[in-house]
Amino acid sequence: xxxxxxxxxHAVLTTGSITAAAKxxxxxxxxxxxxxxxxxxxxxxxxxxRVGGRLQPTQQALxxxxxxEKIIQDIHDLQRLTTNMGQPNSCPLRVTCTPTxxxxxxxxxxxxxRKSFPNVTAExxxxxxxxxxxxxxxxxxxxxxxxxxxGHQTLRQRELCRGQVMVIAPxxxxxxxxxxxxxxxxxxxxxxxxxxxxxxxxxxxxxxxxSKVEPAPKIAVSVQTxxxxxxxxxxxxxxxxxxxxxxxxxxxxSVQMRPLKPxxxxxxxxxxxxxxxLNPVQKRFLDIIRQLAQRMLxxx
Amino acid sequence: xxxxxxxxxHAVLTTGSITAAAKxxxxxxxxxxxxxxxxxxxxxxxxxxRVGGRLQPTQQALxxxxxxEKIIQDIHDLQRLTTNMGQPNSCPLRVTCTPTxxxxxxxxxxxxxRKSFPNVTAExxxxxxxxxxxxxxxxxxxxxxxxxxxGHQTLRQRELCRGQVMVIAPxxxxxxxxxxxxxxxxxxxxxxxxxxxxxxxxxxxxxxxxSKVEPAPKIAVSVQTxxxxxxxxxxxxxxxxxxxxxxxxxxxxSVQMRPLKPxxxxxxxxxxxxxxxLNPVQKRFLDIIRQLAQRMLxxx
DNA sequence: CACGTGGCATAACTCAGGGTTGTGGGACGC
DNA sequence: GCGTCCCACAACCCTGAGTTATGCCACGTG
Numbered sequence: 001x002x003x004x005x006x007x008x009x010h011a012v013l014t015t016g017s018i019t020a021a022a023k024x025x026x027x028x029x030x031x032x033x034x035x036x037x038x039x040x041x042x043x044x045x046x047x048x049x050r051v052g053g054r055l056q057p058t059q060q061a062l063x064x065x066x067x068x069e070k071i072i073q074d075i076h077d078l079q080r081l082t083t084n085m086g087q088p089n090s091c092p093l094r095v096t097c098t099p100t101x102x103x104x105x106x107x108x109x110x111x112x113x114r115k116s117f118p119n120v121t122a123e124x125x126x127x128x129x130x131x132x133x134x135x136x137x138x139x140x141x142x143x144x145x146x147x148x149x150x151g152h153q154t155l156r157q158r159e160l161c162r163g164q165v166m167v168i169a170p171x172x173x174x175x176x177x178x179x180x181x182x183x184x185x186x187x188x189x190x191x192x193x194x195x196x197x198x199x200x201x202x203x204x205x206x207x208x209x210x211s212k213v214e215p216a217p218k219i220a221v222s223v224q225t226x227x228x229x230x231x232x233x234x235x236x237x238x239x240x241x242x243x244x245x246x247x248x249x250x251x252x253x254s255v256q257m258r259p260l261k262p263x264x265x266x267x268x269x270x271x272x273x274x275x276x277x278l279n280p281v282q283k284r285f286l287d288i289i290r291q292l293a294q295r296m297l298x299x300x
Numbered sequence: 301x302x303x304x305x306x307x308x309x310h311a312v313l314t315t316g317s318i319t320a321a322a323k324x325x326x327x328x329x330x331x332x333x334x335x336x337x338x339x340x341x342x343x344x345x346x347x348x349x350r351v352g353g354r355l356q357p358t359q360q361a362l363x364x365x366x367x368x369e370k371i372i373q374d375i376h377d378l379q380r381l382t383t384n385m386g387q388p389n390s391c392p393l394r395v396t397c398t399p400t401x402x403x404x405x406x407x408x409x410x411x412x413x414r415k416s417f418p419n420v421t422a423e424x425x426x427x428x429x430x431x432x433x434x435x436x437x438x439x440x441x442x443x444x445x446x447x448x449x450x451g452h453q454t455l456r457q458r459e460l461c462r463g464q465v466m467v468i469a470p471x472x473x474x475x476x477x478x479x480x481x482x483x484x485x486x487x488x489x490x491x492x493x494x495x496x497x498x499x500x501x502x503x504x505x506x507x508x509x510x511s512k513v514e515p516a517p518k519i520a521v522s523v524q525t526x527x528x529x530x531x532x533x534x535x536x537x538x539x540x541x542x543x544x545x546x547x548x549x550x551x552x553x554s555v556q557m558r559p560l561k562p563x564x565x566x567x568x569x570x571x572x573x574x575x576x577x578l579n580p581v582q583k584r585f586l587d588i589i590r591q592l593a594q595r596m597l598x599x600x
Numbered sequence: 601c602a603c604g605t606g607g608c609a610t611a612a613c614t615c616a617g618g619g620t621t622g623t624g625g626g627a628c629g630c
Numbered sequence: 631g632c633g634t635c636c637c638a639c640a641a642c643c644c645t646g647a648g649t650t651a652t653g654c655c656a657c658g659t660g
Binding site: 017019037055 | 637
């Protein structure tokens with residue numbers, strides 16, 4: 001079974017027809033047809049039963065499916081890695097961050113960086129933590145920013161700064177002295193809230209805290225990204241628990257915020273590969289991020 | 301990077317020279333040389349630096365190494381699987397068992413089976429538990445016999461019978477009524493014993509039991525298979541803790557045995573793939589194994 | 601130093617396999 | 631009955647992986 005056959009088999013399996021698979025691989029339909037037969041000849045058993053001019057995977061084909069997909073995935077990853085190793089440091093700063101940080105820290109930091117290095121080019125992207133790790137090891141990006149401790153063993157993960165989980169509320173919810181104090185978690189009882197269903201460490205921490213409140217808060221809308229929660233809060237849909245960066249992101253007047261009590265720490269991490277030391281641009285960038293984050297978290 | 305290139309790269313990496321790699325892949329040296337250059341051209345960076353007419357892997361090559369090896373392994377496994385799927389049920393009974401059971405249960409059971417099915421052919425082999433699981437899923441074998449609970453999620457593992465951990469000793473160590481009683485674990489204190497360094501569940505259980513005995517038994521010789529322990533005991537090297545099958549295997553007079561007290565259960569499992577139901581021969585074989593094992597464990 | 605040796609690269613050639621276009625035929629919907 | 635969709639077959643083409651023959655370089659050795 002040559003690699004080409006494996007790819008073809010996979011393509012046919014996913015698309016369901018030889019014609020579509022051929023289109024996917026950019027070859028002609030007869031080529032695909034012939035190759036598939038060739039593969040079956042080599043294997044000694046049929047991968048698809050031709051019934052009524054259509055293809056139907058055999059029992060054996062389904063048994064091979066998982067293995068094949070894994071190999072395809074690995075090969076694909078290898079390609080990604082090698083292509084990225086081909087152009088070493090084509091771009092001095094390739095950063096990826098979680099969606100949470102995309103609208104607050106990242107753009108501001110990039111603008112500041114370009115004041116120090118006017119000619120520098122940068123590539124920015126957003127990814128969730130799991131993809132972030134993949135992307136870093138495959139050298140598609142050099143720096144990752146996240147609020148989650150991934151526990152990745154080969155990637156370096158260093159703490160940049162820490163803040164607290166915040167309660168955000170529609171404008172006018174709190175007044176005067178209230179605004180300068182922490183918000184006791186018990187006061188969330190029976191409150192209308194936006195649910196957080198993010199599957200990372202912070203998300204599950206927030207969920208477990210909410211579930212302990214008695215009587216339970218009323219949750220009508222649940223969201224998967226903190227930004228959405230903030231928008232909903234700004235529109236008066238209720239309170240929400242969010243990370244301190246989302247709380248301060250966007251228009252300052254659109255929501256009110258107070259730290260949750262008891263304090264729940266949120267840590268901003270930078271991740272990078274351990275092998276290649278950071279270049280000056282990248283170091284400066286992380287400096288800027290740290291300063292920016294600290295300043296942002298200091299202000300109310 | 302074509303699969304052929306990956307194989308070649310791997311071969312060069314392991315053998316250390318193009319010539320040797322070419323021999324390994326059964327191609328000529330120039331073919332390998334050209335292919336490697338081709339690969340490097342495609343990749344855009346060098347995999348090996350030619351220094352003094354010899355090859356030396358570059359930094360990048362080492363980064364790719366693990367990934368490449370994994371892919372090679374997976375492809376190889378796939379080949380194994382497909383070749384075994386090609387000849388479905390060429391042999392009605394392909395059994396693999398741990399070395400522990402190889403000399404006691406398996407031969408006897410096979411002989412008995414061939415009295416019921418004189419024309420049947422069988423393939424027997426021994427493997428450790430991890431390889432056993434691999435071999436079963438890759439369809440190189442249909443039935444596996446082991447004393448360990450592998451916790452494998454896709455393979456069926458069913459209990460055939462259970463016995464107890466036995467203490468074996470050189471002939472003449474015990475006399476009269478002693479021989480019919482259990483052997484209290486405390487009596488192992490300061491005794492000369494054969495150490496067991498098997499890394500499976502049973503092995504670590506035995507080790508932890510031995511380590512609790514005060515004062516510690518004297519362990520001069522450690523072995524990785526129970527058979528070896530039995531041979532050493534038979535030669536008067538000391539006592540040993542072994543599974544009940546090893547205890548009863550071989551010449552009955554060569555060692556004495558008594559169950560350990562407190563009892564430590566040892567379970568005989570049969571493993572097979574869940575998809576293909578067992579054929580009559582295989583069912584009969586498992587019946588014979590069970591009967592044989594129970595009879596063996598009943599006798600002293 | 602001259603020489604043999606071991607290892608890689610180059611050159612010229614062969615050939616099979618993977619690709620193409622063109623065509624035919626069966627199953628299905630209308 | 632006809633158009634459509636999809637697969638298989640045929641004839642042809644051409645790239646690329648393989649071959650043998652040979653040269654070059656570095657190194658060890660008498």
